[in-house]
Amino acid sequence: MKNLFADLKKEGRLIWRGIKTIHSLQPYMLLVSFSAGIFASINPFIGMYFSSLIITELMLPARDIKHILYLAILTVVLTFLCRLILNFLYQMLDTLQYVLGHKKELDLSNKGYELDYADMDDVKIRQMREKLERDRYYKGIIALVYQIRWITSSILSIIFSVALVAEMLKARSPKSSQLSQFVNSPVAAILLCLLIGGTIYYSTRNASIINKKYFEITDKLAPHYNSEHFFSFLLATEYNAGKDIRLYNQKALIEKELGFHLDKIFNMRKILPELDTKFSCTESALKVLVTLVTYLFVGLKALTGAFGVGNIVLYTGAVTQLGQNLSDFLYFLTEMRRNSEYLTWYFEFLDLPNRKESGNLPLEAKTAKDAIIEFKNVSFKYPGSEHYSLKNISIRFNANERIAVVGKNGSGKTTFIKLLCRLYDPTEGEILLNGINIKDYKYEDYLAAFSVVFQDFKLFSFTLGENVAIASDYEEGKVTECINQAGLKERMAQFPDGLHTQLYNEFSEDGIEISGGEAQKIAIARALYKDAPFIILDEPTAALDPIAEADIYARLNDMIQDKTAIYISHRLSSCCFCNQIAVFDQGELIQYGKHKDLLEDTADLYYELWNAQAQYYT
Numbered sequence: 001m002k003n004l005f006a007d008l009k010k011e012g013r014l015i016w017r018g019i020k021t022i023h024s025l026q027p028y029m030l031l032v033s034f035s036a037g038i039f040a041s042i043n044p045f046i047g048m049y050f051s052s053l054i055i056t057e058l059m060l061p062a063r064d065i066k067h068i069l070y071l072a073i074l075t076v077v078l079t080f081l082c083r084l085i086l087n088f089l090y091q092m093l094d095t096l097q098y099v100l101g102h103k104k105e106l107d108l109s110n111k112g113y114e115l116d117y118a119d120m121d122d123v124k125i126r127q128m129r130e131k132l133e134r135d136r137y138y139k140g141i142i143a144l145v146y147q148i149r150w151i152t153s154s155i156l157s158i159i160f161s162v163a164l165v166a167e168m169l170k171a172r173s174p175k176s177s178q179l180s181q182f183v184n185s186p187v188a189a190i191l192l193c194l195l196i197g198g199t200i201y202y203s204t205r206n207a208s209i210i211n212k213k214y215f216e217i218t219d220k221l222a223p224h225y226n227s228e229h230f231f232s233f234l235l236a237t238e239y240n241a242g243k244d245i246r247l248y249n250q251k252a253l254i255e256k257e258l259g260f261h262l263d264k265i266f267n268m269r270k271i272l273p274e275l276d277t278k279f280s281c282t283e284s285a286l287k288v289l290v291t292l293v294t295y296l297f298v299g300l301k302a303l304t305g306a307f308g309v310g311n312i313v314l315y316t317g318a319v320t321q322l323g324q325n326l327s328d329f330l331y332f333l334t335e336m337r338r339n340s341e342y343l344t345w346y347f348e349f350l351d352l353p354n355r356k357e358s359g360n361l362p363l364e365a366k367t368a369k370d371a372i373i374e375f376k377n378v379s380f381k382y383p384g385s386e387h388y389s390l391k392n393i394s395i396r397f398n399a400n401e402r403i404a405v406v407g408k409n410g411s412g413k414t415t416f417i418k419l420l421c422r423l424y425d426p427t428e429g430e431i432l433l434n435g436i437n438i439k440d441y442k443y444e445d446y447l448a449a450f451s452v453v454f455q456d457f458k459l460f461s462f463t464l465g466e467n468v469a470i471a472s473d474y475e476e477g478k479v480t481e482c483i484n485q486a487g488l489k490e491r492m493a494q495f496p497d498g499l500h501t502q503l504y505n506e507f508s509e510d511g512i513e514i515s516g517g518e519a520q521k522i523a524i525a526r527a528l529y530k531d532a533p534f535i536i537l538d539e540p541t542a543a544l545d546p547i548a549e550a551d552i553y554a555r556l557n558d559m560i561q562d563k564t565a566i567y568i569s570h571r572l573s574s575c576c577f578c579n580q581i582a583v584f585d586q587g588e589l590i591q592y593g594k595h596k597d598l599l600e601d602t603a604d605l606y607y608e609l610w611n612a613q614a615q616y617y618t
């Protein structure tokens, strides 16, 4: 019992927070939802009430036809108006729900950006986000809006029905026959209430069992839904994957995987209709029994003179409404309680601590430009990994230097850059900028000091200019200059709308598709446009043809000017442009020095890497 109260209190708090969130995201939504609930509850009573008046009038010996006609017209008009308002409110709810869903998703995305990058990489947080994504349309605050509407409508209907049923039970038969005594007795009323209560309990219990099973199944099926969604998407819309699917004949493998997950989903989900069928037969029989008994009871009361025949419609309708609305109320209350589980994940995600340890120290571009960076005994493990990707790295580089980072695949080069850019914090050791731990600087100021082109850079379906400037208002001259510097001048001349040409055709038929090398040049132009004191290029020329690569190298000094530049490259010829070369091996910095000096050490890795490529040029 204590646990139940604690649970109810917790759920109540979550629901209240959900209500406040709905109100802050979409202020009129709750008002519309309440209003829809009110009109939905009134609607059936209009017909019941006026029908009883009409029948009562019809039963009178001196019936007034005009009055009957007036009542009939009033019934039609009021029902029509109520339905009209209800439809209008439902349509409004649909639109508002769409906007609410959109704002909620925006909130979640914004939260994602406020988190540490390392947190977003955390498997647990990713699973949390996937869970929220999967149920985004029919759980959480979206479901709460509908539950509020149904609960409002059921509570009001219950109040109306209880008032009518109480009036019916209170009405006494004046006759003194055995039948009159029976229908007047509390026993008859209690028996009727027990029958109705039992039926409600039975159907609510069944709905709750089915619902619980549904959530259990949905949770168990979560990985299968994800995989099914992924593979269907791959076959249906991922046109980029089309070439691999064709060339490696992967369709059969994908279809087999898809079939496996669909079978799992089908086999588990079929339990639900089986359960539903099992319960609904008994439920239907019980409901027919309740209707028959109600008609009998109300009919007998009317027959023995407790009230007029016209009230039979009103009172039987009230009993039916009471039963139905009590079931609905209990059902939606259970739904609301269950939905609070989803609200827990939702708020847990929103309550995740934001970016940690962001210092207050401002970092002006001017300072960053002349900064000395030092890694002091830095080691790093990715979140959830047992394995060190970087081990005890100590390195220092001065302002305006050109540093090449080389090493075999998986040796830790990109990880080193990610730590430098504060996408992750070191597991051990520290990184200093001008002798101050980089965590002490304002996060935004620190990030503003870096222009990075990662290997897996991303361009978006915006225009060329917007992709470079990452803004819709930009200096066209400066964007064009960066594009020219990145070697895209001739290609841009062919773009139909110059800087305003839409990239990719995901959202626009006029969008143009670009090659991998062209995309890389745009990413370089974007880094140049940012004009940060540090420029970091991870495999900057991997997708470029030899002429474009030579062209970029020839203009590299012009492009970089007095910035500090770090290159990761497997093309060791780029090392000749650099003052310093850092050689990584299995997460360790094993050599650091000038190209000429490193080459002298013929037993070490740099010599081996250099010669592995150089032999093909001699």
Ligand SMILES: Nc1ncnc2c1ncn2[C@@H]1O[C@H](COP(=O)(O)OP(=O)(O)OP(=O)(O)O)[C@@H](O)[C@H]1O
Binding pocket: 121, 382, 383, 385, 389, 407, 408, 409, 410, 411, 412, 413, 414, 415, 416
């Ligand atoms: N997000 C991640 N989670 C866990 N481990 C990772 C993650 N990213 C990289 N690693 C591991 O860290 C190690 C270093 O990877 P990193 O990408 O830094 O290598 P790299 O030298 O840049 O390789 P390449 O030359 O192939 O680009 C590898 O063993 C890799 O498997």
